[in-house]
Amino acid sequence: MTTSKKRVEALVERVARRITPLASEAEKQKVFAREACARLEEELSGYGVKMHFVGSAARDTGLRGDNDVDLFVSFPRVLEEDFIVKETKRAAKKLFDVGWVMHYAEHPYLKAVVDGFDTEVIPCFEHDEDAPLKSAVDRSPLHMQYLEKRLSARQKRDVRVLKKFLKNAGLYGAELAVQGFSGLLCEYLVLYYGSFYELVKAAESWRPPVRIDLEGRSNKGFDEPLVVIDAIDANRNVAAVLSETNLHRFMALSQAFIEKPSLKFFFRKHVKPTTAQARKALRERGTFTVAMRFKAPQLVEDILVPQLRKSERGLSRQLEVAGFPLLAARSFIHEGKCFMLFEFGSEERPTVQRMRGPFAWDSASVTRFSRAHNTPLKGPFIKGERVFVEVKVKERNALRFLKKLSKNTDVYASGSYLEPGLRRAKFLSGMELVKQAPVQAYDFFKRKEFWW
Amino acid sequence: MTTSKKRVEALVERVARRITPLASEAEKQKVFAREACARLEEELSGYGVKMHFVGSAARDTGLRGDNDVDLFVSFPRVLEEDFIVKETKRAAKKLFDVGWVMHYAEHPYLKAVVDGFDTEVIPCFEHDEDAPLKSAVDRSPLHMQYLEKRLSARQKRDVRVLKKFLKNAGLYGAELAVQGFSGLLCEYLVLYYGSFYELVKAAESWRPPVRIDLEGRSNKGFDEPLVVIDAIDANRNVAAVLSETNLHRFMALSQAFIEKPSLKFFFRKHVKPTTAQARKALRERGTFTVAMRFKAPQLVEDILVPQLRKSERGLSRQLEVAGFPLLAARSFIHEGKCFMLFEFGSEERPTVQRMRGPFAWDSASVTRFSRAHNTPLKGPFIKGERVFVEVKVKERNALRFLKKLSKNTDVYASGSYLEPGLRRAKFLSGMELVKQAPVQAYDFFKRKEFWW
Structure with a gap:
């Protein structure tokens, strides 16, 4: 047994005693x-x-x-x-x-x-x-x-240890708010690799896409970065919900653990950031953050979360197309309320917005496009295969633009269940956000993977 | 004969009389x-x-x-x-x-x-x-x-008319500063389609990539959007230098001409924009323009132009990566001097810059990356398969950043012949640019395809 294996084995046993x-x-x-x-x-x-x-x-x-x-x-x-x-x-x-x-x-x-x-x-x-x-x-x-x-008794122990390892890193759970590892996925992985140690050792050198087929009988192609064929249904990927980011977190976490195994990978102290810390993180950045807040409708989380993400992506896309310097966006649910955060490099967008028009050869569309923008600052001109114009923007301020945009729920692929909420949302400044959800705000501004 | 064909034929004859x-x-x-x-x-x-x-x-x-x-x-x-x-x-x-x-x-x-x-x-x-x-x-x-x-006598006439048609739209010439149609390409096109009319009629419905093989004997694949196989060398594309934009300009121009044939497609009045007009165009935009100017080294244009473009692209890329809101860039040679123009949505970039690091699984590289950015504002964190950090920027001002950057010619893939010039370049404001090159400045700020 290598030293590393011995050390991990001893650690697994210690952890198991505390979590079984x-x-x-x-x-x-x-x-x-x-x-x-x-x-x-x-x-x-x-x-x-x-x-x-x-x-x-x-x-x-x-x-x-x-x-x-x-x-x-x-x-x-x-x-x-x-x-x-x-x-x-x-x-x-x-x-x-x-x-x-x-x-x-x-x-x-x-x-x-x-x-x-x-x-x-x-x-x-x-x-x-x-x-x-x-x-x-x-x-x-x-x-x-x-x-x-x-599953042997020893493997059951290792499944429990793996779950704790994942929970500790925020990677446990197949719900859409987490997009992590389900319990069943943990069981299959331990069964396939034989033990917790062999799994994390293998994960060190995974290079996605990774495909695991316990029964070796599936030919179906999957798009996900980790594919674990369900032993009782060859058409199903048990890891379908795991996001690419979380898969890579698990791989990086496994490397860090193998390199220096310790209890912090299972029992990390979650020091809840204070409002003061969140405020400091906000100030340090010197960016412009706007938060939207509205009452979460009565929906199960697995419907609510994708609806919220869809709306966030829809708004982000419109903000970017309009030329606002959007640095990051995030959404979450907290105390019965939906939050959507948008962080901008500056409060104002440039005075000029470039509009992409139709293919240059599509003359009927070009005519319509030119008429719709009949007093451009520049153009119409051709670049590549498309027609463009540049126009003077009407609203330069990100907050005012977002306030107007968010009410027009049909303009940006919003989640349909959220439309009433989106139209009546309250707008919070970065400081107000920090007061109402300091933990999430801190993570948004500071996020750091704990093992680095 | 269709009315359109007759009208074009009459026009071609009128034009021919003036240009033969x-x-x-x-x-x-x-x-x-x-x-x-x-x-x-x-x-x-x-x-x-x-x-x-x-x-x-x-x-x-x-x-x-x-x-x-x-x-x-x-x-x-x-x-x-x-x-x-x-x-x-x-x-x-x-x-x-x-x-x-x-x-x-x-x-x-x-x-x-x-x-x-x-x-x-x-x-x-x-x-x-x-x-x-x-x-x-x-x-x-x-x-x-x-x-x-x-080539028949009539086709020779049509080649001349085609050249005038292209010259009038700035599309004639295979030199790299134009990236347009060469004389040989004009001759091949008229020979292939039979006449000027049939060519522009065909160009109306071209959908790139377009491939023309007079002798029908080439199997070679080409990347360019217009491929005209050289009749005496099946491995050569006579249209290789034509840019995608210019091809689409020609197609759109052909449509406009067929729709409403007129002398303006051959003898457009080139009203040279005045300094006052260029100044007005600059003011209207409300953007921030910086121009670099240096003496053009003694090089043939077909070497100088690509070197200038390469340097412009290299600087543009660095400005974008650094988070400056670059709207447009252009370079040209005017009165023995090289000019490079950069237009920004605002004079300052955001306070925060996101740095993309190595793959999350590449732990040696991650360690180096984390050490190089040991006091980030945010991170290191994983997104997708990569590690990122966000850092506070040192220089927010676009002009000051560009001044420093442009001297470090090894940082941004500059054209090697231009390095002495780039390092000693003068920096001009938008207004100074307007005074020194009003025609090019006006085109940069206002560019409009003339036939729309």
């Missing part, structure tokens, strides 16, 4: 899950359902303090989705008198805290090898079967 | 050329040379007032280039006692005004069908043979 759920805790969780399964199976026995206790709690790959219990109710394939959702809801409400809430992801499911556990009850259809999946969630019981058979 | 060299003029030119050929052939008869009178004067495709006489001295292939150049020089000096000057293009040649004619004497090697060309100029006698046989 206590035996009593794990046992209580399983007892609760088994009992709930039995009661639901009984209540829905008329339909011939089978219950599955799945996920990290079932496979012992969760972290201490995780409290999630995922229960799948698998119905015969002859039934309709609406029906199985309705019946599951009825049964859950009857058996457990708690505030069940319906959620809608790819598929509807129920969520509530039951006996202190964050419980999800997910109706699905039973698997049939000869038929296509009826619903995306039908895979979960199959993942359970696949992994339970293959 | 007078019969007496053409005759005098030919008599001179024939006599000069005879004398040179005699003087160099010991080597078995053949003389060729070629070019537009020989083929009657020149414009009235053109005064060029091109004489090729074709030597046997066994001789050396140095030797034939030396002997040609000796003979020319002995026979014509004028101030011959050596020029060096692809090949050395002699130039002088003899009896009022702009005479070029160009030594070359005789053609051998079974051997490769010894020199690029050896093609000219072959072009003469090829075109003389094929």
Whole structure:
């Protein structure tokens, strides 16, 4: 064993001791899950359902303090989705008198805290090898079967350590606000490489695109920089949601860790930046920051986040086309409110804006374009294959321009659910932003990868 | 005949009457050329040379007032280039006692005004069908043979009209300062399409890349947007020097002409913009213009122009990377001086500059990069596959930055012949530029294609 491997192994063991759920805790969780399964199976026995206790709690790959219990109710394939959702809801409400809430992801499911556990009850259809999946969630019981058979106790430990490693760097979670590593992806990676050490050692020399196929049976092409073929569905990339940036963060993080393994890669002190620090970061930059703020509509995060990003990109694009010196943009949700941040190199754009027109040979379009800009400062002239004019801008100020632009939600590909919010948004200065969301503001102005 | 064709035909005839060299003029030119050929052939008869009178004067495709006489001295292939150049020089000096000057293009040649004619004497090697060309100029006698046989009197008229059409729009000439249509290209185009009318009619619906192969025997791929295979050399594109912009200008001009044929497409009034107009154009824009000026070194234009462009592009690139809002740049030669113009949206760049670093996985490079920027305003952080930092800029002012930058000629891929000039350049404000080169300044600030 190399020194490095030994050091990592010792460290993994130390970390594992701190993050593995206590035996009593794990046992209580399983007892609760088994009992709930039995009661639901009984209540829905008329339909011939089978219950599955799945996920990290079932496979012992969760972290201490995780409290999630995922229960799948698998119905015969002859039934309709609406029906199985309705019946599951009825049964859950009857058996457990708690505030069940319906959620809608790819598929509807129920969520509530039951006996202190964050419980999800997910109706699905039973698997049939000869038929296509009826619903995306039908895979979960199959993942359970696949992994339970293959993951050793030591690998389960390594999955937990990997999750902690990722969480510590903000890379854990497949939700769109994170675009990181899902629990299932962690399990597949440890299974493929054999251990946490071998994985991070391999990740050091990954050069995207990286393709991993546990069962070696997929020919499908994927666009993502990391492709991990789902062992139970050769057409699916388990790492689809992982962003290129986060993949590269993981690779750089793995290098830094292998070079100098230490506890900070698992238990970094998160010192929350103060308002004063955020204010200082803002002042140091000497740039011009505008923030838009509006109430977040009632949407699940996986719909809200892409809508917010889309609107941010749409506005950014218009600002850039208009010649504003946009340095950075970001959006996030904080205390029930949507924030969009735009940082400019200066408060004003140049007096002149270049407008790109049609192809020079498209004379009908050129005529329309010339008429639309009949008193240009310069042009129409040809550059390359296009016609251009330069016009005097009407509004030079970035804030006033953004205020007007953001209300015209049809001009910039805004997220449709956000339109009412966007039209009524409050505009904050950099200083106001710092007061209302100092942590996010600090990260926006200062961001530094912690391991460098 | 369509009305349009008739109208164009009538117009072509009117234009031709004004631009065709007078019969007496053409005759005098030919008599001179024939006599000069005879004398040179005699003087160099010991080597078995053949003389060729070629070019537009020989083929009657020149414009009235053109005064060029091109004489090729074709030597046997066994001789050396140095030797034939030396002997040609000796003979020319002995026979014509004028101030011959050596020029060096692809090949050395002699130039002088003899009896009022702009005479070029160009030594070359005789053609051998079974051997490769010894020199690029050896093609000219072959072009003469090829075109003389094929161009009708009417087509020669149309070549002249086409040249005038192009000259009037600033599109005539294959020198690098123009990047337009050469005389040979005009002849090939008229030969291929049959007439001026058919050419401009076709150009209306060209969609680059356009490929024309008179002899239909080239398979070679070319990158240029217009490819006209040389009839006597299938590996050569006669339109290689034509820029994409000028090709599109020609297409748009052809459309405008076909739509509304008129004399202005041949005899446009060039109203020279006044200093006052240029000053007004500068003021209207409200931008920040800096001009660099230095003495043009003694170089032929086809070397000087690319050197100047290269330096301009090198400086532009550095200014953009540094975050200056560069709107446009241009360079030109005027009264023996090189000018480089840079127009900025504002006089200052933002306080913050983003620096792109190495790939995130290249840890040795990342370490070096982080050390080089050890007190960044932001970062190092990963975005996509790269590492970035943001730093506080030292010099915000565009003029001061450019003054310092331009002296460091090794930083920005400058043209090597221009380095002494670049290092000692004078810096002019927009107003000073307007005073020193009002025509070029006006075009830089106002440029409009005349036919729109």
